[in-house]
Amino acid sequence: CMIVPGNTDHQAKVIDSMGKLVEKALEILLPLGHNIVAVMGGTTMAKIAHCLTPKLSDNRDLIFVPARGGVGETVAIQANSVSAAMARRTRGKHRVLYVPEQLSMHAYTPLLSEPSIQQVIQLIRNSDAVIHSIGQAMKMAERRDMNNEIIAMLKRNHAVGEAFGYFFDESGKIVYKIPRIGVQLEDLAKMKCVLAVAGGTSKAKAIVAYMKHAPSQTWLVTDE
Numbered sequence: 001c002m003i004v005p006g007n008t009d010h011q012a013k014v015i016d017s018m019g020k021l022v023e024k025a026l027e028i029l030l031p032l033g034h035n036i037v038a039v040m041g042g043t044t045m046a047k048i049a050h051c052l053t054p055k056l057s058d059n060r061d062l063i064f065v066p067a068r069g070g071v072g073e074t075v076a077i078q079a080n081s082v083s084a085a086m087a088r089r090t091r092g093k094h095r096v097l098y099v100p101e102q103l104s105m106h107a108y109t110p111l112l113s114e115p116s117i118q119q120v121i122q123l124i125r126n127s128d129a130v131i132h133s134i135g136q137a138m139k140m141a142e143r144r145d146m147n148n149e150i151i152a153m154l155k156r157n158h159a160v161g162e163a164f165g166y167f168f169d170e171s172g173k174i175v176y177k178i179p180r181i182g183v184q185l186e187d188l189a190k191m192k193c194v195l196a197v198a199g200g201t202s203k204a205k206a207i208v209a210y211m212k213h214a215p216s217q218t219w220l221v222t223d224e
Helices: 014-029 043-049 079-090 105-112 115-125 137-143 148-156 185-190 201-211
Strands: 002-004 033-039 060-066 129-133 159-163 166-169 174-177 193-197 218-223
Touching: 002 014, 014 043, 014 129, 014 193, 014 218, 033 079, 043 079, 043 129, 043 193, 060 079, 060 115, 105 115, 137 148, 137 159, 137 166, 148 174, 159 201, 166 201, 193 201, 201 218
Parallel strands: 002 218, 033 060, 033 129, 129 193, 193 218
Antiparallel strands: 159 166, 166 174
């Protein structure tokens, strides 16, 4: 657990400090040579992307891929955009996943047969590392424009946190999961490097809830 001074809820610059720690952690954790890094979207991740530097690519061939499909929100904070920004900042490469996040499995089936999509999904499944944030359950439900019935269910089940499309209560119990293409919770166990980045008093319960599922190799970057 790497902790920076301050509170991101009130001090925007604290995220820059967290971003510098993310780069230091990646320098330690990523081996030299070829690395596939899966990246989640979100406002925190978009800000972290701008803290990375070309130094990370010294003796490394980095490919950044989106860990999941699009959320249907501002383009700048979608996983595709964040992975592209990280590649640009580090002078690495990136691949795009042109699959909306919220489609039925019936709609997904023909998309999955597309060679270009299959190629990116294989890269995601073979990722060496993943960088992600942890969200507040109700804020994430609103961002994803979930229907009133699901939002009411999340409230009834006291959901406090979200990561990778899984919603958790304070004890860490999964109360809802969005069916999506991309990184699943169970995929994290086989990844050499897992970086969770989240800060602010407002995310305290969400962080605690998610960390009950985090694999042992997880590095948490947070604030006081």
